[in-house]
Every structure is written in C-alpha cells, then in structure tokens.
Amino acid sequence: MRDHFEIRDADVAGRIGRLEIPRADRTIETPALMPVINPNMLTIEPSRLASEFGVELLITNSYIIRQTDRLRKQALEEGLHELLEFDGAIMTDSGSFQLSEYGEIEVTTEEIVNFQYEIGSDIATPVDIPTPPNVSRKQAEDDLAITEQALADAEAIDVGEMLLNAPVQGSTYPELREQAGRHAARTDLDMFPIGAVVPLMNNYRYDELVTAVSAAKRGLDTDCPVHLFGAGHPMMLALAVAVGCDLFDSAAYALYARAGRYLTVSGTEHLEELDYLPCSCPVCTEQTPEKLREKDDETRERLLAEHNLYVTFEELRRIKQAIRSGNLLELVDRRARGHPAMYDGYRALLDHAAQLEAEDPVSKGTFFYTSPESARRPEVLRHHTRLERLSTPERLLLTEAGAPDTDEYDAAWRVLAPFGPFPRALSETYPFTAAVPDRPDRQGQIAAAEGVSRLVEANRETEFTLAISAWHVDALDVIPKQVRIKRIGEIGEQNERSENNTKHDE
Ligand code: GUN
Ligand code: ZN
Numbered sequence: 001m002r003d004h005f006e007i008r009d010a011d012v013a014g015r016i017g018r019l020e021i022p023r024a025d026r027t028i029e030t031p032a033l034m035p036v037i038n039p040n041m042l043t044i045e046p047s048r049l050a051s052e053f054g055v056e057l058l059i060t061n062s063y064i065i066r067q068t069d070r071l072r073k074q075a076l077e078e079g080l081h082e083l084l085e086f087d088g089a090i091m092t093d094s095g096s097f098q099l100s101e102y103g104e105i106e107v108t109t110e111e112i113v114n115f116q117y118e119i120g121s122d123i124a125t126p127v128d129i130p131t132p133p134n135v136s137r138k139q140a141e142d143d144l145a146i147t148e149q150a151l152a153d154a155e156a157i158d159v160g161e162m163l164l165n166a167p168v169q170g171s172t173y174p175e176l177r178e179q180a181g182r183h184a185a186r187t188d189l190d191m192f193p194i195g196a197v198v199p200l201m202n203n204y205r206y207d208e209l210v211t212a213v214s215a216a217k218r219g220l221d222t223d224c225p226v227h228l229f230g231a232g233h234p235m236m237l238a239l240a241v242a243v244g245c246d247l248f249d250s251a252a253y254a255l256y257a258r259a260g261r262y263l264t265v266s267g268t269e270h271l272e273e274l275d276y277l278p279c280s281c282p283v284c285t286e287q288t289p290e291k292l293r294e295k296d297d298e299t300r301e302r303l304l305a306e307h308n309l310y311v312t313f314e315e316l317r318r319i320k321q322a323i324r325s326g327n328l329l330e331l332v333d334r335r336a337r338g339h340p341a342m343y344d345g346y347r348a349l350l351d352h353a354a355q356l357e358a359e360d361p362v363s364k365g366t367f368f369y370t371s372p373e374s375a376r377r378p379e380v381l382r383h384h385t386r387l388e389r390l391s392t393p394e395r396l397l398l399t400e401a402g403a404p405d406t407d408e409y410d411a412a413w414r415v416l417a418p419f420g421p422f423p424r425a426l427s428e429t430y431p432f433t434a435a436v437p438d439r440p441d442r443q444g445q446i447a448a449a450e451g452v453s454r455l456v457e458a459n460r461e462t463e464f465t466l467a468i469s470a471w472h473v474d475a476l477d478v479i480p481k482q483v484r485i486k487r488i489g490e491i492g493e494q495n496e497r498s499e500n501n502t503k504h505d506e
Contacts, residue, residue, distance in 0.1 A: 001224045001348070001502075002133070002190065002221075002224060002225075002301055003020075004019065004020040004022070004163070004190060004225075005017055005018070005019050005020070005030075005223055005224070005225045005246075006018045006020075006259070007222070008126055008224065009185070009323055009324055009361075010323065010359060010361055010379065011242075011322065011326050011327075011328040011329075011361065011364065012242040012243075012328050012329055012332075012356050012359070012360050013062040013181060013217065013242060013243055013244035013325040013356050013360070014024070014031070014100050014241040014242045014243075014244065014319070014323050014328050015030070015244075016030065016320055016323050017029070017030040017246055018030070018219060018226055018326065019032070019246070019247075019257055020056070021122050021123065021163060022161040022163070023088045023089075023121075023160070023161040023162050024088065024089035024090070024118075024122040024123045024369070025162070026056060026057075026089050028056045028057050029243050029320075030129065030225065031237070031245070031246055031247070031248070031318075031320065031487060032056070032057055032245040032246070032248070032252055033061075033232055033237075033247075033249070033312060033313065033316055033351070034055075034057050034058050034059040034091060034245055034247065034249040035049055035053075035055055035249070035250055035253065035309065036057050036058070036059050036060070036232075036249050036250060036251035036252075036254070037058050037059070037060040037084060037086075038060075038061070038064070038251075038254070039060055039061065039064055039068070039071050039084065040064065040068065040071075041240065041254075041452045043253075043254040043257065043258075043301065043302060043372070044199050044254075044296045044302060044305055044306060044309070045056060045085070046084045046086035047085050047086060049086070049309075050086060050087070050088055050095050053310075053313060053317050054428065055088060055089065056088045056089060056090055056311070057089040057090070058084075058086060058088065058089075058090055058091070059090070059091040059092070059093060059095075059096075059110045060080070060084065060090060060091075060092055060093075060247045061092065061093045061095070061122065062092040062093065062094060062095070062112060062115055062116045062124070062125075062492075063093070063094060063098055063105060063107065063112065064095075064098075065080075065083070065114050065119065065242065066095075066107070066112070071083065074435025075119040075120075075446075076241060077121060078117060079119060079120040079191070080120045080121055081120060083119075083156060085506065088120040089123070090096045090119070090120075090122050091122065091123035091124075091125075091165075091249075092116045092119075092121040092123070092124055092125060092185075093111075094107075094109070094112045094116070094125040094127050094128070095107055095112060095127065095129055095132060095436065096125070096127055096128050096167070096195070096500070097198075097230075097475065098299055099127070099130070100129075100130040100132070100196065100385055101130070105127070107127065108142070108153070109126040109127045109151055109153040109154055110125070110157060111398075112124075112125075112127060113125075113126055113154050113157050113159065113164070114155075114157065116162070117159050117160070117162055118155075118487075120165065121162060122162060122266045123162065123163040123164070123165060123190075123191060124154075124159065124163070124164055124165065125164075125165040125167065126150040126151060126153060126154035126166075126167070127150050127170060127354065128147040128150055128151075128195055128200075129143040129144075129146050129147050129150075129169060129391065130143070130166035130167075130169065130195050130196035130229075130448060131143040131169050131170070131171040131181060131196050132171065132196060132199050133171055133172045133199050133200055133208065133220065134152045134171070137169055137173060137176075139171075140169075140171035140173050140176050141176065143171075143181055144170055144176055144179075146170050146179070147167060147169045148180075148458070151166050151167075151183070151184065151187050151189060152187070153185050153190060154189065155165075155189060158424070160382075163190040163191055164190055164191070165189065165190070165191045165192070165193050165227070166184040166187050166189035166191065166192055167184075167192075167194075167195040167229070168180045168181050168184050168192055168193065168194050168195060168216045168219075168220070168257040169191045169195050169196055169263045170212070170215070170216070170241050171196065171270075171387070172200075172208060172211075172212060174212070174214075174215035175213035175215070176321075177194075177216045177219070177466070178215045178216065178218045178219040178310075179219060180214070180216065180219065180222070180382070181216040181217065181218065181219025181220040183219070183264065184219070184224075185219065185220045185221045185222065185224055189417070190225075191225050191227060191247070192216075192220055192224045192225060192226050192227065193226075193227035193247075194212065194216050194226065194227070194228055194229060194245070196211055196229070196451075197209055197212060197213075197228060197229060197230060197231065198229070198230040201230070201231060201233070201236070202210070202365045204341035205341075206236060206239065206341045206344055206345030206348070207215050207340055207344040207345055207348035208346065208348075209236075209296065209345065210243055210309060210345050210351075210352070210454045211238075211347035213228065213240070213243045213244065213245065214243055214244075214349075214352045214355055215228075215356065217244045218269070220372055221327050221376045222359065224314060225246045225247065226245050226246050226247070227245070227246065227247035227249070228240050228245040228248055229249065229251075230249065230251070231248045231249070231352050232248050232249055232250020232251065232252045232253065232312060233250075233252050233263065233312075234263055234264070234311050234312045234314075234315040234336065235263075235264070235265055235266060235267055235268075235339060235342060235392045236335075237315050237316060237319055238318075238319050238322070238331045238332045238335050239330065239335060239336075239342060239345045239346060240313070240331050241323070241350060242328050242329065242349060242356075242406070243327065243349055243352075244355075245410060247311035250309075250312055252308065252312075253305050253308035254305050254308075254314060256268060256308060257281070257301045257302070257304035257305035257308055258301055258467065259394040260272060260300070260304065260396070260409070261304070261442065262274060262277075262304060262307060262308070263307070263311050264278065264279070264311060264314065265311065265315050265335060265337055265338060266335070266337075266338025266342075267338060267339050268321065271289060271292055271293060271300075271304065272293070272436075274289040274421065275289060276288075277287065277289060277307075278421070279307060279310070279311060281306070281307055281310035281314075282306070282310070282313065283303050283306050283307040284307055284312065286297060287338055287383070292304070293299075294306075304373045306320075306362070308406065310413055318331065319331065324364050325364075326361065326364025327364070327365055327366075327368065329374075329377055330368050330370055332346055332349065332422040333370050333371050333374065334370075336371075336373070337371075338357065346373060347373065350373055350376040350377070352376045353376055353377065353380075353381045354378075354381060356378045357378035357381055357382050358380070360378045362380075362430070363383075363429070363430040364430060366432070366433055366435050367379060367430065367431040367433070367434035367435070368435050369417075369418065369434060369435065369437060369444060371426065372442070372443035373443075374418065374444070375417075375418035375441075375443040375444045375446070375447040376443075376447075377418075379419075379431040380418050380419055380431075380447055383419045383420065383422070383451065384420065384450060384451050384454050387420065387422075387451055387454040387455045388454050388457075388458040389458070390423070390455065390458075390459075392411075392412035392459040392462040392464075393411050393462065394410055394461070394462060394463060395408070395409045395410045395462070395463045395465075396409060396410065396411055396412075396413060396462050396463070396464055396465070397409040397411070397412040397413070397465045397466075397467060398412075398413050398414075398415045398421040398452060398464060398465070398467070398486060399412055399413070399414065399415060399467035399468075399469050399488070400414075400415045400456075400467065400469055401467060401488045403424065404467075409465065411423075412424070414427060414432070415447040415451075415452070415466070415468065416432060416434065416436065416448065417435070417436060417440040417444035417445050417447065417463070418436075418440075418443070418445075418447035418448055419432065419442040419448060419451055420447065420449070420450065420451015420452050420455070421451055421452055421455055421490035423450075428482065442472040442474055442475065443451075445472050445474075445475035446472070446474055447477045448475065449471070449475040449477075449479050450478055452464075452466060452478075452479055452480075452483065453479065453480055454480055456479075456480045456482070456483060457480065463484075464482070464484065465483070465484045465485075465486060465487045466479060466483050466484065466485050466486070467485075467487070467488050467489050468485065468486075468487070468488065469487070472489070
C-alpha cells in the first residue's frame with residue numbers, strides 16, 4: 001500500500017488523485033503538470049508560475065545544478081527552493097536524460113540522490129538508463145538490469161521524508177516494460193515515471209507510446225502514482241491520462257516558445273504562419289500574431305511560453321472535469337480528430353479495452369457515441385462479456401423498436417448499437433442511456449451484431465427473432481444463422497430511436 005497517493009475519482013484508467021509530498025508539506029491534486037525549469041535559463045520566473053499559473057510542483061535538473069559551480073554553491077548554501085525562488089514542491093531529475101543525450105555522465109545514483117537530498121529536493125531521481133525505442137532486446141534487458149540496480153541503490157539511501165522516483169524502462173518491449181513496472185512496484189520507492197518515451201513523442205509515435213505505457217501499467221499497482229517523463233504537449237494529455245498517467249512535465253512550453261511555436265490542443269503552429277490567435281488566454285487577448293512577431297526575441301519567447309502554459313493548464317482542467325463527469329473517452333475521441341498521430345494513439349488505447357475495462361467505472365454520465373471508435377469502448381466490451389451470462393426465455397424478440405403488442409414472444413429485449421441486446425429493465429441504467437446517432441454507422445451495427453451473437457451462442461435452446469432497421473451487410477454477416485431476422489415494421493411497432501434520442505439533449 002502506498003499511503004501517499006489516494007485515488008479520488010476515475011474514468012477509463014485515468015484518475016483524480018491526491019499526492020502527498022511530505023518534505024514540501026503539501027498535498028497536490030493529480031493529474032498534475034510540472035513545468036520544467038532550466039536553472040540556467042528562467043523563461044518564466046518560478047515565482048510567477050506559482051502566483052499566475054497556480055503551479056504547486058515543478059521539476060528541475062539536479063545534475064545541471066551540480067555541474068555548474070555558481071548553482072551548486074548557492075543550492076548547497078541556501079537550498080533549491082531559495083535558488084529558484086519557489087516555495088512549492090520541487091522534483092529533481094538525476095542527469096539520466098543528459099546520459100541519453102550525450103552518452104555519459106559523471107555521477108552515481110548514490111552521489112546524485114545524496115546531492116538532491118542536500119539541496120532540499122522534495123522528490124529525487126536515481127540514475128536510470130533511458131533505453132531508446134527499437135534497440136536490441138539484449139540491450140534493453142542489459143540496460144534494465146542497470147536501472148533496477150539504480151533503484152536498489154536509491155532504496156538503500158536514508159532520505160528522510162524525501163520521495164524517490166522509480167523509473168520504469170524497457171524500450172519498446174511490452175514484456176520488459178511490464179516486468180520493469182512489476183519490479184519498480186515491489187521496491188519501497190514512491191513515484192513511477194515511465195522513461196525514455198521522449199523519442200516516441202518527438203516522432204509522433206503515439207500508438208507505441210500507448211502500448212509501452214499500458215504494458216508498464218500492467219506491472220505497476222493501481223495505487224502507484226505514474227509520471228510520463230518528458231510529456232507535456234497539451235494535444236496528448238487526455239490520451240495519456242486515459243491510459244493511466246498522473247504526472248507530466250513540460251519543457252515543451254519553453255522549448256517550443258524558443259522556436260517560435262504556438263501550442264494548441266490539436267498540434268503545434270508556427271507563429272510565422274498564424275494570421276489569428278485561436279485562444280483567449282491573457283497573452284492572446286492582448287496580442288495579435290503580427291504584434292508578437294514585432295517583439296524582441298526575449299519578449300516574444302516569454303509571451304509564447306506563457307500562452308503555451310495557459311493552453312496546457314486549461315487542457316488539464318478540462319481533463320479533470322471530464323474524469324469527474326465520466327466523459328474522458330469522449331474528450332480523447334475529440335483530440336483524436338485533431339491530429340492523425342493522436343488518432344493512432346486513440347486506436348491503440350482501444351486495443352487495450354479489456355485492460356481498461358478492469359479500471360473503468362461501471363456507471364457514469366451519459367455514453368456519447370461520437371465516432372466509429374466508440375464501438376470499441378470498454379463499456380461495449382463489458383456488456384458483451386455480460387451477455388454470455390444472461391439467461392433467456394424460450395422465444396425472445398430482440399428489437400431496435402419498442403415492445404410489440406403480441407404474445408408471439410415470451411419477452412422483447414431492446415437492441416441498441418453499439419451494445420447489442422439487453423433486457424428492457426436495464427434501459428435506464430448505464431451505458432444503455434447512451435446518446436447515439438440517428439444514423440448508426442457500420443462499426444456500431446457490427447458491434448451490436450456481435451452482442452447478438454454472444455447472447456445467441458450462450459443460449460442455444462432459445463428461439464431468437466431479431467427486428468432491425470436496414471443494417472449493413474457486414475453486421476448481418478455476424479448474426480448466427482438460426483436467428484430469424486425481420487425488418488422493423490413487419491412486427492407492428494414504431495421505431496424507438498427518435499424517442500431515445502430526445503432524452504439526451506445535453
Ligand atoms: N527525462 C525524460 N526521459 C527520462 C528518463 O527516461 N529518465 C530520466 N531520469 N529522466 C528523463
Ligand atoms: Zn493563448
């Protein structure tokens with residue numbers, strides 16, 4: 001049991017949590033995003049991050065501080081919080097990222113963790129090995145053994161109230177990611193960053209990112225706070241939260257600003273190419289693209305960085321509200337329409353619907369069918385599994401329309417794409433209160449047909465009649481041969497779909 005992290009609310013594998021950071025004497029709400037502070041280059045002053053952006057936790061690099069005489073001296077004498085003039089909580093990284101960028105660093109886990117402790121860090125990091133994607137399996141295993149030794153070295157150090165990170169590596173090998181997660185969860189370290197995903201994100205490989213994170217999550221325990229190292233683009237936050245990440249760190253806001261780039265929830269724009277600013281943050285309300293372009297480099301960079309942070313925190317609040325309202329997947333679906341790489345990521349997420357189903361709440365707000373991908377949501381999968389356990393009477397009508405006025409059947413269940421059949425008594429329960437389109441698509445009908453098939457296969461004694469509108473042939477192909485199919489109208493009842501839809505005018 002990890003008693004410093006408490007899950008308050010959940011949707012899909014995403015959650016709202018409370019993370020206690022004892023050394024900072026603070027409890028912060030997750031999902032949280034830590035702005036990355038380069039101690040040599042403060043694009044936005046940390047004190048402003050606290051007062052204007054509400055930042056309670058940030059991340060900086062202890063290795064850079066240790067290697068820079070002026071910074072090391074001041075950090076050791078006055079402490080990290082004084083150095084950065086920030087009185088919230090501070091996480092520090094170890095130099096591992098520098099290791100992955102430059103090939104070597106001159107510090108051991110013992111030295112750098114002790115240094116992080118001495119300068120007053122609230123959450124410290126050992127020297128893990130960020131193994132890049134697509135290395136040989138042998139290299140991924142060898143690197144992982146070194147990372148696991150670094151965790152053991154960190155565990156052996158007395159760090160008082162300071163929390164410690166247990167990075168999870170394993171490159172693009174799901175079994176290694178899972179094994180690394182399981183190993184990390186068994187240590188008594190506190191936080192679980194998933195490492196070496198920056199190359200995947202830089203190359204827009206969001207599907208592989210989702211695969212790596214889901215694998216790590218299978219090894220970790222539900223109550224492990226999970227950090228996605230180096231992730232902070234607003235476009236991908238909803239997806240990353242849905243797969244189960246609680247913490248993010250953004251260098252993107254500053255790095256992109258330096259390159260004249262403007263972040264949005266559906267990608268990155270070049271200031272040079274913008275005629276309008278599609279945002280209402282304080283910067284975008286005051287400025288126009290032209291005015292921004294006329295500023296001196298430093299001012300333009302700072303203003304772009306501020307906008308970048310505003311959109312990022314706005315998205316984070318939207319995500320938290322979506323978790324509360326139970327419509328996080330609808331948000332992920334919207335983000336998937338903003339960028340093809342996010343679309344890949346969303347589809348990879350749905351490949352893991354069975355894993356998500358285990359954590360997804362059984363009841364939430366209204367299920368909105370917003371795309372063909374909605375047919376692959378965990379709720380659909382869960383219902384299909386349940387259908388196999390439902391028993392049926394001798395003569396059962398499954399109908400997309402209302403109950404018919406005839407005693408030809410022992411019961412009439414509703415059929416609703418994408419779920420398939422369900423007993424009428426469940427009509428007012430989640431997810432059957434779903435808002436679905438008047439024009440169901442092929443995937444929704446196929447999913448409904450699969451539901452029919454699951455029920456039929458589990459109840460061979462029952463005589464099934466299926467009354468449907470004009471279904472796609474690919475859906476009809478899924479219906480078992482012994483089912484009698486009728487068109488709505490042939491059984492003398494009215495179409496229920498429009499009645500169903502008017503209930504959901506949200
Ligand atoms: N920053 C981004 N990726 C990583 C990683 O894999 N390990 C560490 N320690 N820091 C990182
Ligand atoms: Zn803005």
